[in-house]
Amino acid sequence: MTNTDLTTVGGLTQALEAGNRRALARVISHIENNTDLALPLLAALYPRSGKAHIIGVTGAPGTGKSTLVNQLAGVYRQRNLTVGVIAIDPTSPFSGGALLGDRVRMRDLAGDPGVFIRSMATRGSLGGLAQATADVIMVLDAAGFDRIIIETVGVGQSEVEIASAAYTTLVVEAPGMGDEVQAIKAGILEIADIFAVNKADREGVDRTVMALKMMLNLGVPEKFQVMHHGRMLPVNLPETENLPQGWTPPVLKTVAISGEGAEELTEAIENHRLYLEQSGGRILRDRLRAATELRMIMRDYLLETLLARTDAAVLEEMVEAVARREIDPYTAVRHLVNEKAV
């Protein structure tokens, strides 16, 4: 066999599936830069995806979630599973935002061909990040990675959207991070499949574990409802009551810096993976995600199509009129759309 041609869709797809890391990096670049090859590549790779287990890891800055991701990846590697890491957290060492100590800690992953790390920018056009992340996840999936970990920060709306690409969402807390009750209230309870209380060698760890367990006992019935909202439940999709409700999020203690608890945490993730497969939850999550993705892509496609057809001068005039409060933006949009007879 001759050298694969990395300038064509066929060549790139073939090389990607053969485990060629250079092909993988190129495919991601095509998609991130939205080149002419981006759509054909996505179309070619999509049917080859759907095998990986996707794990979302989220939590406030300072909880040590990057170090924990590092440990999880290490445990998976010991089990001979390959791992892709996507870092969206701007404070993560994976995305280049953290301190020297963190960078040193992730060095052991960097040289391993069974690990692929990619960071993604936290800024960009509205909704664009969630879609770009979904695309890169799909590419890593098609490239054959067994486990894909997405690291995000906080509980903002867009973070929840990104996390909704995951089958298993791991929420990392730490003892003494301000007011635990506040942190828990901030929407995190509804998206968590597993809690890790990291830095468990610190004072106050049992209080945090207790607080989480208490909240879980109070809050479980609403879990899937709120999750649906975050995932843009479309018409005619399975109702809340059809989703499997047999999973109670475990609360585990970890010390990421020493690796303590990493095995147990990996086990919990694998248990959740099996639970989703056996309960039909994985299929339901796939449908929810497909519906959300379709809407996101449709919305952006329609906007792009209309803007491409609209005279830039007309658009700028309308922006000026809205800025000067001569016309409200809703009426302005109707004018712009109807002029183009969409």
Place this chain on the structure above:
Amino acid sequence: MTNTDLTTVGGLTQALEAGNRRALARVISHIENNTDLALPLLAALYPRSGKAHIIGVTGAPGTGKSTLVNQLAGVYRQRNLTVGVIAIDPTSPFSGGALLGDRVRMRDLAGDPGVFIRSMATRGSLGGLAQATADVIMVLDAAGFDRIIIETVGVGQSEVEIASAAYTTLVVEAPGMGDEVQAIKAGILEIADIFAVNKADREGVDRTVMALKMMLNLGVPEKFQVMHHGRMLPVNLPETENLPQGWTPPVLKTVAISGEGAEELTEAIENHRLYLEQSGGRILRDRLRAATELRMIMRDYLLETLLARTDAAVLEEMVEAVARREIDPYTAVRHLVNEKAV
């Protein structure tokens, strides 16, 4: 004059301008519930807006920003200015998420007719929150509130979008909140017009102030560039270099719980307001916001229009096909859109 009719656009608009709080609440309900009156109301009120100064307040949970908002509103009331507060932070006492102590602290505002407080849900459809917030700000503006304060949490993409509705963005930090450098790195530097280091009676306050000032000295040149990204800079809008660059964000110490520093903070906000007016920055921000709003509304309008025309069964079939990886979502969208010949 007879009782105003609060069931018509004309009656509601008139009553709103006369300071009728019941009319204000009704208008907001119409908009939040997207009733038949929503668009006519927005169209009628939009030309009457544009006078208020809009202040975004953001920061991590536990920094005490709600208490600070409370103090700011108090200072403005002493100056005989009316204040509208919109709370999007799920941990804010204004939005019902906080502890009893916080609720007690906000009681002094609750009875004052010169203050209007509204909380908004942190979940909902993609991008919907940012637009709904922009609409409610506009309504409060048209209702004659002199200052409008929007309280959001964190640094997620959607929070930045919501904050982009503000003319002045205040970032609240607190000493000893984990790693200061991380908190600062997380995109906050680019959106801040003013920093408040709250809980300034605590240890470590000078270290936090120093860290912020150092970062500011390093990072100022990029300030407006990154801001533009967050605000979806459209074609043909003023370039970065035309934006006024003469403002260096001040770093102030406050103790919200005692009111210490609230006067000085209010003064800093008013200085920034004057700066924006004199430098032309306010007009530029209005244009940026108008352009962003037009795109957001256009995108949602186009999606709604297409979905309304699409057969639910066809849509569901497509969702199923994507979920089963038989077709990629991009190709699926092109099929759906072209079938409808948009």
